[in-house]
Amino acid sequence: MTTKDVITQKLTGAFAPESLKVVDESHQHEGHSGHRPGGETHFRVYIVSEAFRGKTRLARHRLINEALSTELSDRVHALAIHASAPGENGA
Numbered sequence: 001m002t003t004k005d006v007i008t009q010k011l012t013g014a015f016a017p018e019s020l021k022v023v024d025e026s027h028q029h030e031g032h033s034g035h036r037p038g039g040e041t042h043f044r045v046y047i048v049s050e051a052f053r054g055k056t057r058l059a060r061h062r063l064i065n066e067a068l069s070t071e072l073s074d075r076v077h078a079l080a081i082h083a084s085a086p087g088e089n090g091a
Contacts, residue, residue, distance in 0.1 A: 053085035
């Protein structure tokens with residue numbers, strides 16, 4: 001299973017998102033800190049979930065970081081997060 005698949009599976013299980021897109025941007029970071037041969041080090045997540053309603057941006061990021069703590073401590077060097085509740089700007 002790829003790191004992208006693991007991230008997708010964990011976020012789906014944790015947040016039952018209305019929409020979720022996980023983008024592997026590792027190829028954009030070749031030669032930079034944290035990049036490894038084969039990639040799977042830099043990701044961008046777009047997630048819309050009712051679980052984020054009423055939560056601050058920081059609280060949303062903390063929830064996602066907690067759900068992906070194993071990956072962030074091992075495989076993933078960078079994670080850009082775009083998290084919103086349904087109907088919010090950008091959702």
